[in-house]
Amino acid sequence: MTETTDPHPGDPFGDVLSANAAYADSFVDSGRPGVAGSGLAVLTCMDSRISPLEVLGLVPGDAKILRNAGARVTDDVLRTLVLATYLLGVQRVLVLAHTDCGMTKNTDADVHAKVLAQGVDTRSIDFRTISDQEATLVHDVQRIRSWPFLPPRMPVAGGVYDVRTGRIRIVVDADTPAEETPATAPAR
Numbered sequence: 070m071t072e073t074t075d076p077h078p079g080d081p082f083g084d085v086l087s088a089n090a091a092y093a094d095s096f097v098d099s100g101r102p103g104v105a106g107s108g109l110a111v112l113t114c115m116d117s118r119i120s121p122l123e124v125l126g127l128v129p130g131d132a133k134i135l136r137n138a139g140a141r142v143t144d145d146v147l148r149t150l151v152l153a154t155y156l157l158g159v160q161r162v163l164v165l166a167h168t169d170c171g172m173t174k175n176t177d178a179d180v181h182a183k184v185l186a187q188g189v190d191t192r193s194i195d196f197r198t199i200s201d202q203e204a205t206l207v208h209d210v211q212r213i214r215s216w217p218f219l220p221p222r223m224p225v226a227g228g229v230y231d232v233r234t235g236r237i238r239i240v241v242d243a244d245t246p247a248e249e250t251p252a253t254a255p256a257r
């Protein structure tokens with residue numbers, strides 16, 4: 070929606086609130102509960118081109134969607150997966166990185182420099198930028214598999230979504246035993 074059609078000039082959220090009003094007018098409550106109906110949790114990037122439910126042929130109510138910069142497995146992702154697994158029906162996890170990801174195009178030092186140029190020193194933040202996307206996927210999938218609070222045999226896979234074709238390429242198969250996973254990932 071462009072500013073010229075915004076009926077709420079000056080309201081930074083006017084466009085989306087207007088869109089929501091239209092959405093709610095035709096909204097039909099599915100009546101589904103808050104558990105993941107397909108048993109799936111997806112961890113993907115915040116990239117604005119990825120629509121996780123559509124990409125996977127799902128609809129609201131089917132899956133838990135976790136997002137952050139780079140689809141990285143952080144402490145908060147692990148915390149959320151424990152809740153999703155034991156309380157909200159999740160039985161499998163897909164870590165979904167993507168092509169053309171900004172996190173693969175910058176080092177942490179690059180990010181610090183770019184933000185410092187805007188007057189903010191971010192050097193206390195570990196941005197978890199990605200130097201080797203496949204090695205990072207192996208590392209992050211293994212981090213979930215080895216997290217002691219999650220079921221040890223829960224299927225966890227890692228893939229890369231191509232933002233130009235819409236296709237997912239699996240990099241880490243769900244049935245790859247943890248002990249056979251290459252130990253080449255970066256140590257963070």
Ligand SMILES: [Zn+2]
Nearest residue numbers: 114116170171
């Ligand atoms: Zn990304």
